[in-house]
Amino acid sequence: MARSARTTDTDSPPLLAEDGALEELIGYALRRAQLKLFHQFTARLSAYNLRPAQFSALAIIAQNPGLMQADLARALAIEPPQVVPMLNKLEERALAVRVRCKPDKRSYGLFLSKAGEALLKELKGIARESDREATSALNDEQRGQLLSFLTSIYQTPEC
Amino acid sequence: MARSARTTDTDSPPLLAEDGALEELIGYALRRAQLKLFHQFTARLSAYNLRPAQFSALAIIAQNPGLMQADLARALAIEPPQVVPMLNKLEERALAVRVRCKPDKRSYGLFLSKAGEALLKELKGIARESDREATSALNDEQRGQLLSFLTSIYQTPEC
């Protein structure tokens, strides 16, 4: 399809042709869709002065109390140096803490504070809302299928 | 599902818990999957010293010969100032040209050179290959469904 059936006659300005090769690429559609969800979620999080990656960090720490920074970096698919300023901000705001609690004294265990847990609970609701709003073109069955397809893709090993 | 059926017992290192709220968010899965496709495509394009956005620009110009820079910016979902260095590089490499050909002498018409058209044709093949490889966990029907879901999402107006 050159134009989705969803496209109505209300998109008035004379748009560019949309039947090039790009529209058949999953990578292209993935990028466009991801940008849209990311922007909408970022806008909602801005009320909390947080970025999506910080929300993910809170969720991962809550799910894995006591994990090390290197673990968090791997879970977020970022490099260890990027974790440092992020955790600094979460610690400044008393949402998370670094605790020297391991046999290995080089490392920290990461935990949420009570405030961090409370905020995370609220943010999870925001995230679900944002998710639903941005995918309002799909029904619940389609959402489930989409999630399953995407999970399969990113969990497939590279080679 | 806490762990996908695809996950084998070969993922040896003791991984973090994966049954938090993140795994149920389409936004999260979208980001992980998009990053994966983007990295793989970027790696392939690096042999041509091109970035994914430059490939998209070539495809859009080919599909809409004579379009203006502002149109290209809108089609790429970027801001006009970002188009300038991108087009400069494409023009330096003689892949695209800016032509003062409009009644409005402030604007340029954008066109591909013959070399640009030839390269684009090659790149389209690379893109399809990269797309297929990165989505090897899916069959053709699933790929079609995924593409349709994603297109619906990014074509849905914000409000």
Place this chain on the structure above:
DNA sequence: TATTGTTATACTCTATAACTATA
């Protein structure tokens, strides 16, 4: 010698305001 966390650095991407030349 290797590893955890850190610092410093650099490169890309993105976004905005302000400038120029045309309209």
Place this chain on the structure above:
DNA sequence: TATAGTTATAGAGTATAACAATA
């Protein structure tokens, strides 16, 4: 005055090398 393209700039995000403390 408004618009197309441009310049300058600043803020994120990302990636690497190198260092200190610990193993």
